Amino acid sequence: MIARDISSEIRLRAEEKDAVILAHNYQVAGVQDVADIVGDSLELARAAAGRREEIIVFCGVDFMAETAAILSPEKTVLLPAPDAHCPMAGMITGGEVKTLRERFPDAAVVAYVNTTAEVKAESDICCTSANALKVVESLEADQVIMLPDRNLAGYVARFTEKEILPWQGFCYVHDMMTIADVSRARLNHPGAELLVHPECRPGVIDLADYIHSTSGMIRHICASDKREFIIGTEPGIIHQIEKRCPGKRVYPLSEKAVCINMKKTSLEKVLQSLENLTPRMVVPEEIAARARVAIERMLQI
Ligand code: 13P
Ligand code: SF4
Numbered sequence: 316m317i318a319r320d321i322s323s324e325i326r327l328r329a330e331e332k333d334a335v336i337l338a339h340n341y342q343v344a345g346v347q348d349v350a351d352i353v354g355d356s357l358e359l360a361r362a363a364a365g366r367r368e369e370i371i372v373f374c375g376v377d378f379m380a381e382t383a384a385i386l387s388p389e390k391t392v393l394l395p396a397p398d399a400h401c402p403m404a405g406m407i408t409g410g411e412v413k414t415l416r417e418r419f420p421d422a423a424v425v426a427y428v429n430t431t432a433e434v435k436a437e438s439d440i441c442c443t444s445a446n447a448l449k450v451v452e453s454l455e456a457d458q459v460i461m462l463p464d465r466n467l468a469g470y471v472a473r474f475t476e477k478e479i480l481p482w483q484g485f486c487y488v489h490d491m492m493t494i495a496d497v498s499r500a501r502l503n504h505p506g507a508e509l510l511v512h513p514e515c516r517p518g519v520i521d522l523a524d525y526i527h528s529t530s531g532m533i534r535h536i537c538a539s540d541k542r543e544f545i546i547g548t549e550p551g552i553i554h555q556i557e558k559r560c561p562g563k564r565v566y567p568l569s570e571k572a573v574c575i576n577m578k579k580t581s582l583e584k585v586l587q588s589l590e591n592l593t594p595r596m597v598v599p600e601e602i603a604a605r606a607r608v609a610i611e612r613m614l615q616i
Contacts, residue, residue, distance in 0.1 A: 322349045328586065332592075333368050335371055337362055338580075339374065340354065340533070340552045341529070341578075344554040346582060355443065355445055355529040357528065358445075359379060360383070360614065363387060370390065370393065370589075371387065372585060372588060382428055385432060393589070393595060403429050404429045405431070406463045407482055407484055408433065409433035409437045412438060412462070415480075422456060422458040422460045425440055425460065426441050426442070426462055427447075427462065428441050428442070428613075430463060435610060436606040440613050443528065444513050444529075448474050457476075458477065462484065464481075464485060464514055466486075466513065466514050468480075489514035489547070489548065496519075496547075497509065500566060501545075504543055504566050507541075507544055507566065510523065510536070510546050511547030513528075515547050533555055533559055533560065536563050536565070544556075544565050545568050546566070546567060546568060550570070551574070
């Protein structure tokens with residue numbers, strides 16, 4: 316079967332079964348093209364909460380499907396690639412959050428959405444890369460634990476008066492981008508703007524022209540009168556930029572910075588998932604109920 320046939324079959328099944336297909340900006344091109352909505356973590360969480368369809372097919376990694384299942388427990392949430400784990404989400408446990416709370420009883424706990432449901436359940440509020448500073452500024456506490464990403468925490472700390480206590484997690488994809496990558500890219504593409512994700516290291520952030528979430532980068536590039544851009548994030552996003560911002564030239568800051576888990580979803584797996592209505596993401600209600608409070612608090616901001 317050629318890719319175009321699989322895509323038509325997927326669209327047909329999605330209509331028949333009343334399913335919405337959500338895909339992250341890092342997904343492979345074919346999966347992005349077959350989706351109803353392609354976006355960053357915040358846009359996808361909002362879509363998962365707001366869509367009327369009974370079935371959500373989540374083309375992303377596990378914490379994203381978990382978030383959708385927590386927000387819509389009455390719906391069927393499918394994760395076509397059940398082995399698509401985000402390693403950063405595994406860098407802190409619910410037990411470790413409890414210990415942090417004991418050590419810092421006056422601090423508020425902000426969990427990046429890239430965490431397990433168990434961690435969200437122990438946290439006060441969630442954030443994504445698109446709203447992290449806004450979330451922190453919305454809190455009454457002067458001391459804020461931000462977990463698990465040390466780089467996102469460090470980025471937010473630049474702009475707030477609050478004391479930010481970071482956990483030492485990181486995204487291996489963004490953390491592998493270096494100052495040497497920036498020097499090389501600037502040399503190869505003089506005049507191009509450098510946009511990086513807040514999951515990048517502080518030294519890379521220092522050298523960037525703009526810092527954005529993935530969809531923030533797309534909006535920035537589409538609205539800019541500049542033509543060339545270097546992007547310090549996962550290169551799957553380039554497909555979405557080329558679609559939405561025709562005429563722009565985009566270069567990855569690092570060719571090696573590929574998220575293997577985001578590439579585990581294929582058109583074949585999406586079709587199978589729609590046909591069999593598996594693998595399904597279910598979060599036990601005793602954890603989901605507490606995690607929902609943290610996610611919904613974020614969505615209200
Ligand atoms: P955003 O798309 O929310 O910017 O996040 C990037 C990411 O690494 C998701 O896993
Ligand atoms: Fe996790 Fe990084 Fe992959 Fe996003 S890009 S899913 S944070 S490993």
